[in-house]
Amino acid sequence: MSKPPSIRLDRLLANLGYGSRREVQAMAKRGRVRLDGEPIADIEARVTADAAFATRLTINGEPLDPLPGVVLMMNKPLGVTCSQREAGPLVYNLLPERWRFRDPAISSVGRLDKETSGLLLLTDDGDFLHKVISPRRHVAKRYVATLDRPLRGDEAAIFASGALMLEGEDKPLLPAALEALAPREAALTIMEGRYHQVRRMFAAVGNHVTALRRASMGGLQLPDDLAPGDYRPLDEAGRAAVLGD
Numbered sequence: 001m002s003k004p005p006s007i008r009l010d011r012l013l014a015n016l017g018y019g020s021r022r023e024v025q026a027m028a029k030r031g032r033v034r035l036d037g038e039p040i041a042d043i044e045a046r047v048t049a050d051a052a053f054a055t056r057l058t059i060n061g062e063p064l065d066p067l068p069g070v071v072l073m074m075n076k077p078l079g080v081t082c083s084q085r086e087a088g089p090l091v092y093n094l095l096p097e098r099w100r101f102r103d104p105a106i107s108s109v110g111r112l113d114k115e116t117s118g119l120l121l122l123t124d125d126g127d128f129l130h131k132v133i134s135p136r137r138h139v140a141k142r143y144v145a146t147l148d149r150p151l152r153g154d155e156a157a158i159f160a161s162g163a164l165m166l167e168g169e170d171k172p173l174l175p176a177a178l179e180a181l182a183p184r185e186a187a188l189t190i191m192e193g194r195y196h197q198v199r200r201m202f203a204a205v206g207n208h209v210t211a212l213r214r215a216s217m218g219g220l221q222l223p224d225d226l227a228p229g230d231y232r233p234l235d236e237a238g239r240a241a242v243l244g245d
């Protein structure tokens with residue numbers, strides 16, 4: 001982790017979406033910004049934006065929002081989208097409204113389809129995001145698919161071959177691992193993230209995905225106690241697990 005930056009407190013709070021610097025200064029004047037329980041004396045003072053400092057600060061009586069550099073893991077529910085380009089509510093609508101005004105902005109680490117549920121990471125850490133989606137890193141993504149028809153039996157070999165070509169593409173897929181869980185249910189682990197990849201892979205072997213959930217990314221599993229629509233910050237160990245560091 002890089003050293004936490006020293007930053008003016010009014011700038012930090014404005015960057016976290018609490019308001020313009022002027023609004024944040026007005027909040028401080030009204031005693032809404034407190035350090036160790038006491039109204040902050042100098043909202044323009046430079047502070048070290050680290051976890052130790054953050055735990056001492058309250059805004060309107062509430063703990064400070066996650067500092068810049070946050071990674072969230074979400075259990076994405078069905079029916080919400082990761083992109084403005086698709087119709088429907090966005091995953092960002094599941095986060096507190098104020099977080100939409102953060103700078104740097106929080107964005108999803110890759111995308112899941114509107115009708116895919118499960119593990120989704122969100123971050124404002126561009127470096128982490130690029131590492132996870134980098135084709136060179138080959139972060140494994142494990143999906144559980146419910147299928148329209150029973151598995152034929154030859155899918156695992158076809159997916160593992162490294163020769164499967166998806167319709168409209170000119171580069172074969174990297175080898176992927178299929179594990180049959182039931183006649184109509186399979187876990188598929190892929191190392192890349194092409195458009196609608198899992199659904200198109202099953203379509204390529206004459207099947208149809210009726211439900212899809214992402215169960216893990218790298219060594220990070222979706223926790224059982226994270227309900228659909230819920231999210232929580234990922235700690236250092238969780239981030240390292242995703243990247244296999």
Ligand code: URA
Nearest residue numbers: 113116196197198199
């Ligand atoms: N593959 C798909 O088809 N959809 C997803 O959302 C993710 C992987």
